Amino acid sequence: MTSEKTDDLLHMGTHRGRLVLATTILGSGIALLDGTVVNVALPTIGRELDADLAGLQWVVNAYALSLAALILLGGSLGDRFGRRRVYAVGVAAFGAASIACALAPTVELLILARGIQGIGAALLVPGSLAILQASFRREDRMAAIGSWTGLLGVASASGPIVGGYLVDLDWRWAFWLNVPLCALVVFFTWRFVPESRNEHASHQFDVRGVVLAVVGLAGITYALTVAPENPGAVSLGAGVVGVLALVVFALAERGSTHPLVPPRLFADRVFTAINIVTLLVYAGLSSALLFVVLFLQVVAGWSALAAGAATLPLSVAMLLLASRFGALATAHGPRRYMVGGTLVAATGFVLLGFAPRDPSFVLHVLPGMTLVGLGLSMTVAPLTGTVLAAAPDELAGTASGVNNAVSRTAGLIAVAALPPLVGLGGAAYADPALLAPAYRAAMLVSAGLVALGAVVTAVGLAKREAPCAAQPHLDLTAR
Template identity: 60%
Template sequence: MSEVGESAGLRMNEKRGRLLLLTTILGSGMAFLDGTIVNVALPRIGKELQADLAGLQWVVNGYTLTLASLILVGGSLGDRLGRKRVYGWGVAGFAVMSVLCALAPTIEILVASRLLQGVAAALLTPGSLAMLQASFHPDDRMRAIGAWTGMLGIATAGGPVVGGWLVGIEWRLAFWLNVPLAAIVLLLLRSAPESRDEEASHHTDLAGVLLAPIGLAGITWALTAWPDTGASVSTLLSLAVGVLACVAFVVAERRERDPMVPLSLFANRTFSVINLVTLVVYGALSGSMFFIAVFLQVSAGWSPLAAGAATVPMSVIMLFLASRFGGIASTYGARTPMLAGSVLIAAALALLALAPDDPSFWRHILPGVTLMGFGLSMLVAPLTGTVLAAAPPSRSGLASGINNAISRTAGLLAIAVLPLLVGLSGREYAQGHLVADAYRQAMWWCAALVLAGTVVTAFGLERHCNRQMAEPATEGSPA
């Protein structure tokens, strides 16, 4: 593959190299912080905008829907038109949509703004690593990616605290925060080198671009509406449209000469197994984080700051241990640490499910989130590295993008279906005892999902799968 750019030899000890690293960290951190803060802000948003549970689900799912559907398109546009250029478009668009979110007078306008914000994120998200990969000297490339990963880990660990503090003052500040961050990123981006892939296809898979969001939107809409409307004509029609669009997407990708998602990659057993594990584990993770944020504020009566800080131990543990377990997996194989990590995550979710309506952080929350931090540290790096190693080297970026999209889709579906499974609907999310009951059921469902992933890993991966893995670093990780 031919990579062309203004510079392909930036070094970590040079000013331009450090500026590019800072640019990618701030841009990616903006998107990471936004997702963290919005979860914490949901109860306040619902109260001020008089939103029901479905409205709050769409505040999260609207963003995830467009991001998951278009993230591969964003990566492709960067390869073709210039990664710096497309990254800049994404950052600027994210800032504009954040302003619309901050000014939204109704839940409907907020959801529409979040949908558009997800489109901007789909341009922004793939660009960070692609710019580092293309611009840094090969000797400094992994150091730059490692620094990017570590700094994002710190941002993720601090995000719930910053978010809780801002939401405690005014939830709209969660979106206003993106404006100055985006301005700094765009200013720094002026000195960044441009890069593109001169061999990238200029063909656009229009069928894939259209069918993916239609399929996901139809299914998500039906699952979100079902608790309130039941098997109504509109709900069933939405579900049918979504399922048919997904089937049509698979057919179209099989026939497309240059597909957005090459189905030939899934002929590799390891690639298919790892993406299936990603779907169930990341679904459980997204669903549990959604319910924890609502439970701690609505049922337990915690402040947004306290609720956000409750999950910080998990991020801190991952920050220090994830790379170590990645090294262990590279030496001994991914299967064993993935199995151990999955079991720990399931146990952590079971512990969290035992929390009473008025939980103590030290007795009922801290043990679970701490155990989850250890489990995710064991699981995430081997999973990511195995996905990259399972694809041909020329398609490692595409394999990473597909896995990223699947992890986002998992969160989208989990947040849509879990309230249906636990019987939480309408404005019941504002009633503490009902939310507490739903939370405990949701944790058990999430634990079951992770155990299903454990079974898939045990029987799907070879015992010494991919001992020599690619270096794990993708934006699809929860770290």
């Protein structure tokens, strides 16, 4: 249960509702933008801090590793101790770590500070969605999540542009920029965001579950991040330990009286199905976008900026349409939009896959990328809203943490596994003759993964006859 009464829940069109939505978007946007900006700054960081390639990789990986390892814990902490409180702590930690990044005199200290940034992000990322779920009326939640999704797409698309501008000034400004923004988010959070928590949470803490979850997610993340460049016993061992830890975690949670992730979440068919869809969609999306950018640079000879800008139609479509489809999913049920959206996105990937080696943006990239953007606009907000609605309100943070962990793991698995599956290994990605056929195969595999998400959605979500808002708990299927 949340601490708010039903009459106190927010409306999308009210002044406070807009402020709460803006607060969650800005906090999540800082974490998302920082990652893309740092990627642009890596060459300059390497020169100024005299860092080798391995050091630069860990500037990125330290953040990804701590975020992935702790995101499940972050969502659970919000349910237990208050979503507003944990979100504010996460934003503050992210801002403090940004100061440490900006002041870092060596690459080793920068890596340490980036790891702390990831800890802050693990608290704020699931918290932002849990706040929306707990703070808004049921009939406004998917529209709020749609707005959150669309505007975060702008942050993602603007990352290379903002990063390029800041790096021209000084790479440290990529981190200094976070500090006033984080301070503003913390102020808005305490001033406008209502507090909510699971009032029935146990006073005991599932220490065993926390340790197993962190070891499991960290092991798998480390293996998938390191193995493509440094395969060997260490990365393989980390992956095995990670998988075993998660298996033991699942078994231990069944017998725990105060589990970190209550097993009843996965007893819900909709919750389980939507997380499988999340795995498939984000695996397809992550691998496809990676190969599109590589193809346009290596095979077509486009600049990095032009290749990155080619994905802008996707972000524009999500900005304009995600909130609208979230509202439509509330009124008519999410099933039709998620099935249609995944199929539209898969069609877009197929079109992109058949681009010639000297593509025209207007003829060969724009149509496919627009279809991908339209499909994701139809899919992402209903998907996110449905997975949160399938969980009890008191477990909104935990549900968000689970779904975020699934999406991030999906991306890591796809990026690590797909290149060798389509015949790319080592430096082969830099050879246009080898990359071109591998690109087409990868885009078709990505399309297949996303289309399979349509099948799982159709099977896992029963048809609805009444709008979501009329249901006492967004009952998407027979329990």
